[in-house]
Amino acid sequence: MDDEIVGGTATEIAESVRRLLDRGALSPGDALPPVRALADRLHVNRNTVVAAYGQLTRAGVVVTRGRGGTRIADRAPVAQEGYASDSVLRDVGTGNPDPDLIPDPSAALARVAGRPVLYGEPVIDPDLAEWANGWMRDAVDAALPFGLTITSGASDAIERLLAQALTRDDAVGLEDPCFLASIHTVRLGGYRPVAIPVDDEGMTVPGLRAALADGVRAVVCTPRAQNPTGASLSARRAADLRAVLADHPYVLVIEDDHFAMLSTRPHHSLIGPGHRRWALVRSVSKSLGPDMCLAVTASDPRTAERLAMRLTPGTTWVSHLLQRLTHALVTDEDVLTGIAEAGAHYADRNAEFARRLTFHGVPAVAGDGLNLWVRVPVPARGVTERLMRRGWLARPGDEFVLSDDDASWHLRLTVHDLDDEDAEQLAADLAAAVRAGDALRKVG
Known part of the structure; x- marks a missing residue:
């Protein structure tokens, strides 16, 4: 009985699952009992178990997989911004500003160090x-x-x-x-x-x-x-x-x-x-x-x-x-001028890359910010895999999604620091990866 879920309220049931997970009686991937079965065993209303599982889902303790049931969530590392430090590929998914456009704080730091x-x-x-x-x-x-x-x-x-x-x-x-x-x-x-x-x-x-x-x-x-x-x-x-x-x-x-x-x-x-x-x-x-x-x-x-x-x-x-x-x-006029020039640079480079993509058959429009959000006509994960074989590390949109799989048809690209030659190569490679995915979809 020490390894069974217990409780008479939704909160008690949810806390029981947490205790079993803490003690190692439950592990990532383990299935929880079906709602009806657990409700019958605990002699509670089915809605009570539904509410308990809902609490655990919102807290990230469990995941619901439809017919696959409710299972203990895998505590895998979550997606983060920044460089992929363990990759030898050219990373175009970092979300980083250009280090060459970040103001040098050395002189200002010497002035402000004091009492x-x-x-x-x-x-x-x-x-x-x-x-x-x-x-x-x-x-x-x-x-x-x-x-x-x-x-x-x-x-x-x-x-x-x-x-x-x-x-x-x-x-x-x-x-x-x-x-x-x-x-x-x-x-x-x-x-x-x-x-x-x-x-x-x-x-x-x-x-x-x-x-x-x-x-x-x-x-x-x-x-x-x-x-x-x-x-x-x-x-x-x-x-x-x-x-x-x-x-x-x-x-x-x-x-x-x-x-x-x-x-x-x-x-x-x-x-x-x-x-x-x-x-x-x-x-x-x-x-x-x-x-x-x-x-x-x-x-x-x-x-x-x-x-x-x-x-x-x-x-x-x-x-x-x-x-x-x-x-x-x-409050430094030279720094403010540099920041304004950096903002214009990001906007110009993103707009230019969007034009390159459109020319290669992948319509894109640049918004504001450091990145481009590009919709592709085939699943984005497949596009990123084909780009890896061409030397690029891109970021699929499904890492940013909350509710549905629409973002699985998007890439988020950080391209403002690419020179013209590299930008043209990436645009051509991305278009080729899209065409290859489209050909596979038609064959399938």
């Missing part, structure tokens, strides 16, 4: 706070008062924002396809992700309505340079989303404007003047480099107060040396 900061001092460097208030005020509706928070990057900000507002199993609306870090943050926090489709104008209105009807308590949206699709909210779409959210003022709306300093598109917000729980997050990691782990968050006063309680002086604050360095860089 050490001690325990009990203000969490936010005063000079950075003054600059950040102006930066965020330009993007926030004038009717909205806000407080300022500095965190160790955008993902850290989003994790803290969700933690101060939600409890385990609460529903969170995420874009579909979705940025990998957001997927991980929601799943590791034990929240329930609800997919909101994205099209060329950003998060869709019917998708947001459906998510709100499903009871989401928070929504995470990328207003521009959505990763992986490159979509940016149009003015019309943002207005329509604000109209939908007007009836849900206490749903926490988080805007992750990660590409703010580099974007070639205008910022259109889905946070309306009457919204009560909101946050705008802007990171410097794309413009100043991934190792500059700093993000600025403007949020409603109550949320800002709760965030401040989680950022105590000397323990969970962001290094003042990093804050001073960030301020020195973002």
Whole structure:
């Protein structure tokens, strides 16, 4: 009996499965009993077992495979951004900025190194706070008062924002396809992700309505340079989303404007003047480099107060040396000119590669951001496998998907650092891989 699932409520049954997994009585791949069989043995309603399995599914403990039943999930490594360090192939799926376009911080670092900061001092460097208030005020509706928070990057900000507002199993609306870090943050926090489709104008209105009807308590949206699709909210779409959210003022709306300093598109917000729980997050990691782990968050006063309680002086604050360095860089005219040139470079190189692909018979359109989201007419996994044989490591879209297999027909490519010769070769190789896949499909 010690190795059997027990319990009379959904929570008790779910906790029993967790205990068996912790003790090694259950292992990845093991099948759980069918709902009817377990309900009969435990003398509970079938819906109780369904609810228990639902809790375990949302927490990532089990996976449901239709006729294959419910099984303990395999704790395989999840997809991450960045280089594939163990590959000899040319990696065109990294999601990285061009290192040659990241500002050199050496001179600024020498200027800002000075008096050490001690325990009990203000969490936010005063000079950075003054600059950040102006930066965020330009993007926030004038009717909205806000407080300022500095965190160790955008993902850290989003994790803290969700933690101060939600409890385990609460529903969170995420874009579909979705940025990998957001997927991980929601799943590791034990929240329930609800997919909101994205099209060329950003998060869709019917998708947001459906998510709100499903009871989401928070929504995470990328207003521009959505990763992986490159979509940016149009003015019309943002207005329509604000109209939908007007009836849900206490749903926490988080805007992750990660590409703010580099974007070639205008910022259109889905946070309306009457919204009560909101946050705008802007990171410097794309413009100043991934190792500059700093993000600025403007949020409603109550949320800002709760965030401040989680950022105590000397323990969970962001290094003042990093804050001073960030301020020195973002107020340097030469650095700002370089950032603007980098943004234009990313846009131009992505647009040029999209034109190359289209010429080779794979229609593509460049959005905003560091990447291209390319739809192919055959399964993307097969395309990536054929590209590997030609020396390229590409990223299939199914790593970013939440709800269906549509992304299995997409590739996310990082091509802005390819020279013209390499870009032409990749475009030709990708088109050849698509043609080979199409020929195999017709034979099959």
